[in-house]
Amino acid sequence: MPEVRSSTQSESGMSQWMGKILSIRGAGLIIGVFGLCALIAATSVTLPPEQQLIVAFVCVVIFFIVGHKPSRRSQIFLEVLSGLVSLRYLTWRLTETLSFDTWLQGLLGTMLLVAELYALMMLFLSYFQTIAPLHRAPLPLPPNPDEWPTVDIFVPTYNEELSIVRLTVLGSLGIDWPPEKVRVHILDDGRRPEFAAFAAECGANYIARPTNEHAKAGNLNYAIGHTDGDYILIFDCDHVPTRAFLQLTMGWMVEDPKIALMQTPHHFYSPDPFQRNLSAGYRTPPEGNLFYGVVQDGNDFWDATFFCGSCAILRRTAIEQIGGFATQTVTEDAHTALKMQRLGWSTAYLRIPLAGGLATERLILHIGQRVRWARGMLQIFRIDNPLFGRGLSWGQRLCYLSAMTSFLFAVPRVIFLSSPLAFLFFGQNIIAASPLALLAYAIPHMFHAVGTASKINKGWRYSFWSEVYETTMALFLVRVTIVTLLSPSRGKFNVTDKGGLLEKGYFDLGAVYPNIILGLIMFGGLARGVYELSFGHLDQIAERAYLLNSAWAMLSLIIILAAIAVGRETQQKRNSHRIPATIPVEVANADGSIIVTGVTEDLSMGGAAVKMSWPAKLSGPTPVYIRTVLDGEELILPARIIRAGNGRGIFIWTIDNLQQEFSVIRLVFGRADAWVDWGNYKADRPLLSLMDMVLSVKGLFRSSGDIVHRSSPTKPSAGNALSDDTNNPSRKERVLKGTVKMVSLLALLTFASSAQAASAPRAVAAKAPAHQPEASDLPPLPALLPATSGAAQAGSGDAGADGPGSPTGQPLAADSADALVENAENTSDTATVHNYTLKDLGAAGSITMRGLAPLQGIEFGIPSDQLVTSARLVLSGSMSPNLRPETNSVTMTLNEQYIGTLRPDPAHPTFGPMSFEINPIFFVSGNRLNFNFASGSKGCSDITNDTLWATISQNSQLQITTIALPPRRLLSRLPQPFYDKNVRQHVTVPMVLAQTYDPQILKSAGILASWFGKQTDFLGVTFPVSSTIPQSGNAILIGVADELPTSFGRPQVNGPAVLELPNPSDANATILVVTGRDRDEVITASKGIAFASAPLPTDSHMDVAPVDIAPRKPNDAPSFIAMDHPVRFGDLVTASKLQGTGFTSGVLSVPFRIPPDLYTWRNRPYKMQVRFRSPAGEAKDVEKSRLDVGINEVYLHSYPLRETHGLIGAVLQGVGLARPASGMQVHDLDVPPWTVFGQDQLNFYFDAMPLARGICQSGAANNAFHLGLDPDSTIDFSRAHHIAQMPNLAYMATVGFPFTTYADLSQTAVVLPEHPNAATVGAYLDLMGFMGAATWYPVAGVDIVSADHVSDVADRNLLVISTLATSGEIAPLLSRSSYEVADGHLRTVSHASALDNAIKAVDDPLTAFRDRDSKPQDVDTPLTGGVGAMIEAESPLTAGRTVLALLSSDGAGLNNLLQMLGERKKQANIQGDLVVAHGEDLSSYRTSPVYTIGTLPLWLWPDWYMHNRPVRVLLVGLLGCILIVSVLARALARHAARRFKQLEDERRKS
Structure with missing residues (x-):
């Protein structure tokens, strides 16, 4: 019994230690789950490109380190590492790059994404298939041949030549097996007499069925019914077996009765079209080697080896159980194996080539064969999908799925090749990412995919050649793929022709014409990119985009050209192919005397080449005999030597009978070791492989005379039988000649491209972003009173040529006038004169008016306890010299009551000071001072003329005299x-x-102070005590x-x-x-x-009755915008503030507050829906009129005022499939999180351009033009979570965070001195006023303690207000900060240690590198003379709580700090953990340790803790890889052991 190979035989100490842990029951599952979670966490976090480059670099280094020592465990690690890198790329693609501006961009981008998803799926399936090849070894047969089973050998044929089929039949007859137990059958679907005669001559059985239904599968099924062997061995008619085929394979079938199929490799002794036609093809492994050398061996591990139609033994009982070979698809082989495995049968694979066949000779035949395979596999995918149905394990399902879906490559391949054209031709950026981001994410993904595949495939498939193979066939397979998926029953079986000859080379246009078309288009796109880079006026972004897409197009073009080069068919005149072989031979005369001995170089059915030294010069072909001994059997073969010299002799066989032919076949094909060197190719080196692919393009530029197969010498004839090989040009000369031609043609193509590009109109440079209005272009925003839409509403009439027109405003309301008269009777006698500049009243600068913005205004108020007795407006400024006094003017109104008119003097553009008396009765509590510019004659104005303008200086004055009214105490x-x-x-x-x-009194005062803070809001309030x-x-x-x-x-x-x-x-x-x-x-x-x-x-x-106050919830302050649902603009401001008048109606603002501790997954933007309605009709220029949207002075987007749908939209509207554009527009807009602070303001600027420009228009047309936002517009923060890294004084400056998390400050305590002075108490009240202004809620929950009692409020945030006299009492509260107050000075007392700095540098290397030359800022400043300091740190009493200390030696310093908090302009400078304020100067520092407050769902932890932390991503990811590899290696070894143990059990049963 062979043992399972395992790299664990020489495990390291770490591996042995891990093995002991994994041997504990349940430990493997726990470690595997933990490793998988770590891997998922690392893949789910995206980093900025600069930080991702660190991750990519380290992963590449690890790849080289681990891949340097090949082993099973290192291969598994590289596959898992590749999975980590690729999943990080996928996460980045899905979350960062899918931003489309047009429907075309969305369509093309989605197609590319789907193609990438397919490629990643196939990558992971290939890793799964090949993760642990079984490396099955042969099993011995029973020693008694009588126990060997009977075998029927099927050789199906249809239209192949007899010369090809007879080799297979004779080779099959020579298989070493008891003759009574083996029978060879010729299954002739062509029903040809010569085949029947040959069968009778050689002793084979001839079977011909009457009909040809179901092609090859039907032929085999017919033969099953006419044979009875225990096993069936099938050979395609061109596959010649070795004599040891059955002895090496049948052992497994005999020993394991569950095995239904034993498959062996399909080896081809002739070169395929890629090897034959490409200049580097001869040193490249055949296309099929990857499948038979790697994939099938990996399938065997998962018991998923499938039948390949030939070179396989099948158990008759299994075939009969499924009803014979499958006939539903055109790939009967794979479908048959699937059916058997669904019934519980096993399959096996022996990676030893035991037969040799002919590869497809021509590219067009090769493509036709692959089309049939693709159609058949996709048919199985559709009608018998392995993912569904019973009987298969998950390993089998995934292996079959990989085999079937691999034939879907055509459409993704075309998409990958043509994607750069989307930008080069149409300007559509289908990946919304910078070139640096693509470099950081995409290149590592491709590197690991290629590098890991190279380690797995070794010499079975070279890198980048799969791209050539797929590109060659992709465009032919696109239609087949789509049609088969839609209609799987279509298509029929086609037989691949084998054994053809080519008298001369030619270019097979029919096999490559689709790629020629694609190549020309790609060349045009590349030329466009090169032209734009060379001559276009591009900004940096456009230049990088062109560079990236041009490089992509160049790579695609190289692949396409290599695929086209395969169409250069080389001549093939040999009837039989040479097969390298090293066999000792003797050359003898007819009488048996030995002439010379030698060793063969190569053999063929035509002859042999022998290394030897012929003793005499040849005078002509000489008859000889070649003798050799194979496996104890002597073979004597008649031949003729036709050439000798240089230690080499060329022989041709002289075959006269069937026995001699049988002997030659036995020598050439039947040797047991005939094909053992089938995988003897050098290990893959990706860069050299890429170079080979590039060099193969050279084949495109060879002339017909150069197209000579390197291994095909001219067939000998009587006239040239003897040759000294001196007339052949050297290979160096041929290469040089081809290279010169290639360079010449490339130069010609480049010149043609340049000429074409030069004749084309120059592309316009990238369009600049939409204009964002500057402050000088907009109506001023008052600082004392925010401008409302009323400031831009039309109020006064235009001044005519003869003088001011009648006031258009309405008179004062009667009740207001009566009240003023009544109060006037009881006024005091003391009058007060107030002098306000326009800047004091709120003007942002000088007020400029133009034709499109003729109305500018300022709002201001008069106290209700004051009565105006007199007023005067004193103006200065300038007016355009192009203005004429008879047609142009500036009219001033107060509350729509006429004040006066300014007229230009072209000779003196500047004017003033000019005084205008104002009737005091015009004044009310809230007032509006308007300036209305008339740029034309009476009733007519040229509003588009930018040379007509008028400016009022911001230093112009409004002088008001008031007297006090009697108090009304209510x-x-x-x-x-x-x-x-x-x-x-x-x-x-x-x-x-x-x-x-x-x-307690201070608490009461704090409640009132916060209430006043709510009333005054952003104006600020001070409480002198x-x-x-x-x-x-x-x-x-x-x-x-x-x-x-x-x-x-x-x-x-x-x-x-x-x-x-x-x-x-x-x-x-x-x-x-x-x-x-x-x-x-x-x-x-x-x-x-x-x-x-x-x-x-x-x-x-x-x-006052007792007040019941409900407890507050986190972040529920009334001033804070709701975060659990979209919020309407109409709920934030009144509807009138969303309306504007005129072509440029000014900025419409929507202010809101929100907690600053917002966090979204991957910094996902918040959603805003902008709804607005523009006037109907043709008053505005659709192309130039727009709405600009911004937030906090950051530009977001621009929308045209009239929605257009383009040509396609117009067509759809014409056929009634789309509604016409309406006045109401709805747009969804992303708001980046970094633009949102605590105090925020949405800005909307309508910029409408009139349609008719440069002509006289009605002056009322501008003022009658109304634009506005719909109050149902929304902004949505529901995707945000609350978490923040502290200390961060910027949060405090905006909305008092973290203290205002609870609006009533119920989680906050104020720490005051035991005996505070008035300045300290005033600072406390000012701070409570600030909190009330931030939350719009009284601070009813705050507690006030002294430093001696802080332990009573240890679980709260602390606000410390102190002078230096009491600094010692609060020093312990600042123990977690880096500062101390002593001797009237604030000093830095601690910096991070060297170890802390090292850890920080490792954790965030980019920041450490940028800050390498900077040193920590030491603070040593006196807190006297009005200097104040604000320090924030983590509370030493409770982790996660905050201490904020306001420190100064005097009240002026404390007051300066608090006034600074209320100033919007200074808030931007408040950050870090320390702010020192001295007068107008403000300095911020960051030294103290950081801490985190807030919580997140578990699934957000990886993003929070690893965002912007590349080292953490690496550590977590590599930890996950190591743990998964440890568990996986052990599990795979145990799985292999179980497979062999099952076999052992079966043997014992038998």
């Missing part, structure tokens, strides 16, 4: 008088607290009633109460009193304001 007016929503400016609210600063009532102005007084200042007379309260009282020192000022009988009631009173569910009373006093 709680319902809150937050007035402290904050008026119409006045968009920073708010200051004085707070009066008892000097003891009791924590004192213990006394201010001498003037408004203030809030918080405290227990008995502790209030005596100046209020100690108001009597019966519980929590809120009162508005006059300031004792300022009758026009109001003091808001929040009080109660104890501290708890004071907190309740503050909640009464902050959580009022109904409007506060129109009274100055309110008793």
Whole structure:
């Protein structure tokens, strides 16, 4: 019994240790599952191209290290490693590159993806098939020949020549087997008399059936009914067996009664078309060697060897059990094996060639044979799919599936070859990736696929030749593939002609014309790419795209040219092929005397070449006898020597009878070792193989005279029987001649291509991105009051040539005017003059107006407790010299009431200052100052003329005089008088607290501060703190009633109460009193304001009932956008803010807030659906009018205002299959995660161009042009998860994260000094105001403790506010940061150790390389003189909690830090774990250790922990490979052992 080969016989210590672990029951399953999970985790994570290159490089190095020592375990490891790399490529392709902009791009890209999926499927199936070849060895037969079974040998034939069939028949008659137990049958479907006569002459049985149904399968089935042998041995009529065929194969059939089939290789002693016609083909293994040398041996491991139609023994009982050979398909062989295995029969394969046959002589015949195989295998796939039905193991199912689906290669191959043309001809980028990304992902995938296949195939198939084989046949098989899959019953059996001769070489156009057409198209695409790279004006992206696709086209063209070169058929004049053989022979005369001895070089049915030294010069052909001994049998063969010289003699046989012919066949084909060297090809070297393929293209450029088969000398004749081989040109000369011709033709083709490209119109360079409006092109966005759509609405009429037109605005509402008059009667006598520049009022810069944007405006407010008594507008600026005073003007209006008109002076373009008085009655609480530009004559304007403009300087002034109105102390007016929503400016609210600063009172004050923060929102609010009532102005007084200042007379309260009282020192000022009988009631009173569910009373006093507050959930702050469903724009802003007027209506903004700790798998974008409606009609230019979409000043996309469907859409609309484009457009847009912060703003800019430009148009047309977003537009964050790496002060600066995760700060505690001063308390209140502005929710859950009591709130996030005097108390809270505060200085106290730096460098080598020259920043700064520091670190009390410390020696430093948080412009500079602020200067640092907060589902862990970490990907992936290989190698060895054990059991039973 042969033993199973295993590389474990010399296992390493690690392997032995792993083997001991795996021997534990259940350990293999656990380790295998763990390894598989690790492998899946590593393949599921994509990396940026630069980091992926690291992974690729390391994997390549590992490939060379492991592949250097061949063994079974190393081969398995390389296959698993290749699977890892390929799956990473597949993950990248499926998740990163499928972004299509057009339907054509989507179609072509999807086709390429499907082809790649097919290729990957075949790659993995091939690994599965070949992972453990069984290497079955022959078994001995029983010693007694009487126990040997009877065998019927079938030789089916139809239209083959007798000269071919007789070799097989005579060879079969010479098989070593008891004559009474073997019978040779000629199965003649041609019913030819000469075949019957030959059968009678040689002793074979002749069987001819009356009809020819079912072709070969029917022929065999007919013969089964007329024979009775135990076994059936089948040979195709050109396969000549060796004499040892049955002795080497029958042992397995006898020993294992379950084996129904023993298949041996099909070896071809003649070259196939690729070997014969390609210049490098002679040193390339035959096409079929891969299947018989590797695949079938691998199939045998899985008990999935299938019948190949010849050179196989079949058990008669098995064949009869399935009803004979399968007839439903044209590949009866494979289908027959499948049927037998479904019934439980086993099959076997012996990788020893025991017969030799003829390969297809011509390419067209070869293609026809492959077409039949493809049709038959696909027929089986359709009508008897191995994946379904009973009786097969999963190993058998997958092996059969691989065999059948391998014939689907035609369509994917054509797709792979032609894919670069999509870009080169049509500009369609079907892989949305950069060339660097393709290099990082695709090239390693191809390298490992080719390299691993090379290690597996060794010398059985050379790299890159499969591409040539497939390309040669692909275009012929496309139709067959599609038709067979759709209609599997179509198609018939065709017989492949063998043994033909070619008198002279020729180019078989019919066999390669499809590839010639494809090659010409590919050459045109390559020429286009070369032309664009050489002469086109390309940007960097386009240049790389052309370079990549041109290289791809070049590779495709080389493969196509190699496939075309196979069509150069070489002459074949020999009737019999030479077979290399080394056999000692004696050359004797007719009398038996030996003339010379020698050794044969090659043999054929025509003669032999012998190494020898002929004793005399030949005068002509000389009759001799050649004697040799084979396996103890002496053969004496008559011959003639026709040539001798140089130690070599050429003989031809002189066969006169059947016995002599039989002896020659026995010598040439019947030797047991005749084909043992069938796989003696050098091991594959991919680069040399690629070079051979390139050199084979040279065959295309040989002349007819050069097409001479290298192994086919001229047939001897009477005139040239003697030759000294001196007239043949050397091979070097022929090669040189062919090379010169090839270079000349290539030069000619290049010149023709250049001429064609030069005559073609030059391609336009890549189109620039759609215009993104600059700030100067847009209406200004006020800083004090956000602009609304009203700022761009048409309000005033155009100024005519004779003066201003009548105001078009409406008069003030009657009730507003009456209220102003009534209040005017009770005003104070003190007037205040306010001077505001336009920049102070909110202008982003100078206001510029043009024809397409004639209306610009500013919004501002007047406090409700102030009355305007006079106002003046003082303007300066400039106007275009092209303007004319009689036709052009700028009209100013306030609330649509006319103020005045500016007219140009072409001689003096600049103007001002010019003063315009404004009627004070025009002013209301919220005001709109508009500037309307008229660029033409009255009623007509040239709005498209860019040379007509007017600019108002941002330093122009609005001077307003106001007097104060009497106070109205009503709680319902809150937050007035402290904050008026119409006045968009920073708010200051004085707070009066008892000097003891009791924590509960501070909590109450914090609740109110956060409520005011909610009211003021982004404007910001400051709370100066004192213990006394201010001498003037408004203030809030918080405290227990008995502790209030005596100046209020100690108001009597019966519980929590809120009162508005006059300031004792300022009758026009109001003091808001929040009080109660104890501290708890004071907190309740503050909640009464902050959580009022109904409007506060129109009274100055309110008793507050206890307030029940529901616990908050994470991330449910009212200001945060919902994340569990798409959110409508209409729920974020009012519908009016989504509407615009005019061709350029300004920026429409949709602000929103969201937690910043968002994470999506692979940084998947968020989804936004933009719905908008553009006006009907032809007022706008469809091609140039668009909507630009952005977020946080980042451009996202542009959409045309009128949706078009192109030519195909127009055709579909014409036949009624598509609806016409409507005014409403719906577009889905991706929002990259990196563009989303805590505070966000969507920006929409309508830029509509008029259709008629350069002519006079109605001035009202622009203002009557309405555009807008649909309120049902949505943005969706539901795919986001919450997790973040900390510390990160940027999160704090935007929305107060992580403290605002709970809107009421119920998971936060504020740490204050034991006795805080007013500055510290003010900083605390400012911070609570900031939190309230971030969440729109009062901080009712926050706790206030001192440093001595932080253990009571150890499970909370901590906000530490302290001065240097108390820094020692909070030092332990910063123990996990890299900083300390001592002696009035902030210093860096620790850096990462050398080991930490090494680990970090290994973990993220690219970052370490980029930062190799940078040193850690040491901080040593005094925290005095207004300098403040903000430090964030992990809490030492609880892992995953955060400590944020605000530190300074004085209140100015603390106040500066908090004001900085509220400034949007400075928020971008707040990052890292430390921020130091000194005045306007701000510095950020990052030194402290990182930590993670948040949770993720289990399936997202790999992406989170390995994203941007190539070393982690490598470690996890390689760990998975090692574990899987360990388990797999052991499992495969045990599987092989079980197969042989089953045989042993069967032998014992028998």
